[in-house]
Amino acid sequence: MGTMRAxxxxxxxxxxxxxxxxxxxxxxxxxxxxxTLAEQARLGARIAAAHCAACHGPKGNSADPRVPKLAGQRxxxxxxxxxxxxxxxxxxxxxxxxxATLSVRGMREVAAYFADQSIQPDPRDQPALRAEGKxxxxxxxxxxxxxxxxxxxxxRTVPAEIPGFRAGMGAMRGMDMMRxxxxxxxxxxxxxxxxxxxxxADGKRPGMVMARVAASMTPRExxxxxxxxxxxx
Ligand code: HEC
Ligand code: HEC
Numbered sequence: 001m002g003t004m005r006a007x008x009x010x011x012x013x014x015x016x017x018x019x020x021x022x023x024x025x026x027x028x029x030x031x032x033x034x035x036t037l038a039e040q041a042r043l044g045a046r047i048a049a050a051h052c053a054a055c056h057g058p059k060g061n062s063a064d065p066r067v068p069k070l071a072g073q074r075x076x077x078x079x080x081x082x083x084x085x086x087x088x089x090x091x092x093x094x095x096x097x098x099x100a101t102l103s104v105r106g107m108r109e110v111a112a113y114f115a116d117q118s119i120q121p122d123p124r125d126q127p128a129l130r131a132e133g134k135x136x137x138x139x140x141x142x143x144x145x146x147x148x149x150x151x152x153x154x155x156r157t158v159p160a161e162i163p164g165f166r167a168g169m170g171a172m173r174g175m176d177m178m179r180x181x182x183x184x185x186x187x188x189x190x191x192x193x194x195x196x197x198x199x200x201a202d203g204k205r206p207g208m209v210m211a212r213v214a215a216s217m218t219p220r221e222x223x224x225x226x227x228x229x230x231x232x233x
Contacts, residue, residue, distance in 0.1 A: 037075075037112055044113030047106055051098060052114075060114040065191035071117035077183040078111035089206055121187035124231040129220075133228030136221060146216050149225065152182040152209070180209065185229045193226035 035043075049058065052070075056062045060071030070078060084090035086099045086107075102110070124130065140148035185193065199205035200214035214222070 035109075037116075040109045040112035041116045042113075044106075044109035044111070047102070047110040048113050051101065052110065055094075056114075059117040061117075061120045062189070065122075065189040066195065067189075068192045069119055069188055070114035072119040072187075073115060073184055074181075075108075075111040075115035078114055079107055082107040082111065084206070091204065119184075119187040121232065122189060122230040126227040129224040129227045130231070131228075132221075133224035133226070134232075136225050137228055141221075144216055147213065149182075149185070149213075152180045154182070154184045154186070182210075186232045188226075188229055190223070190226035190230040193229055194222050197222045197226070 048056075048060075052060075055064070055067050056070050060073075061069050081090060082099050082102065085092055085095040086102075088096070099107070136146070137149045137153075140146045140151075196205060197210075197214040197217065200207050200210040201217075203211060217225075
């Protein structure tokens, strides 16, 4: 009987946790403002051309390796970063004045526009480090207690030759909502990825999980994983 009660309590705690997470993710449209994704993207295209294209490229594939590519990134992530720049949670002397000119609705629209574009990976030029970076991304480094990046960062198709890769909870049906979903990293400029890992490690960009992950990586490991990602998949 004791066990049954304990199980019932556990189940309840689980349900409450799931409900809390679902609530966190639910987005309520302000009255009269409901837009379809296609509408958002169409309106966002104008904002992108006027305010973002000069640095991020007309379709979100920036030419400057220090400026992130936005093409194909999840809209909710882009929108979240824009809000963080606006509220000063993520410091950037470049992006702060840009977002100051955007409305809440404008942020949503421009995020939808960039999410709708396709990312163009960089050319492959660092074969040695790429292999090291690939192993790190998919399998982590057990000896250093470094978790695989793929556990949280969009693991599209698992390459067949990855040794010791085990699909995490996210691979189980119905467990997707329990997974931390990090942004897509594939195709991003290596210089930008390295700069962000450094910012997380130095506490200059907020992110509890990433601060721990980045701080446990050597500069060589950061470069290796960044090189792999820039030209992947
Ligand atoms: C003057 C150049 C410039 C302009 C204009 C600009 N950006 Fe940026 N953007 C940057 C730079 C540089 C960064 C990297 C900031 C950092 O160091 O963290 C960035 C970062 C971002 C990020 C974070 C991306 C990520 O992967 O975390 C988003 C989202 C973004 N910009 C969206 C926009 C949007 C939308 C516009 C137009 C409304 C815009 N930017 C206009 C230069 C620019
Ligand atoms: C437990 C989950 C988790 C793991 C493991 C993880 N990340 Fe992240 N990562 C996140 C989350 C969540 C964010 C978004 C943080 C935010 O909202 O600013 C993020 C953000 C990032 C960014 C910023 C991307 C951008 O566009 O600005 C980079 C780069 C990154 N992670 C690289 C890595 C690498 C490399 C590894 C493996 C060594 C890794 N992450 C492992 C959860 C994770």
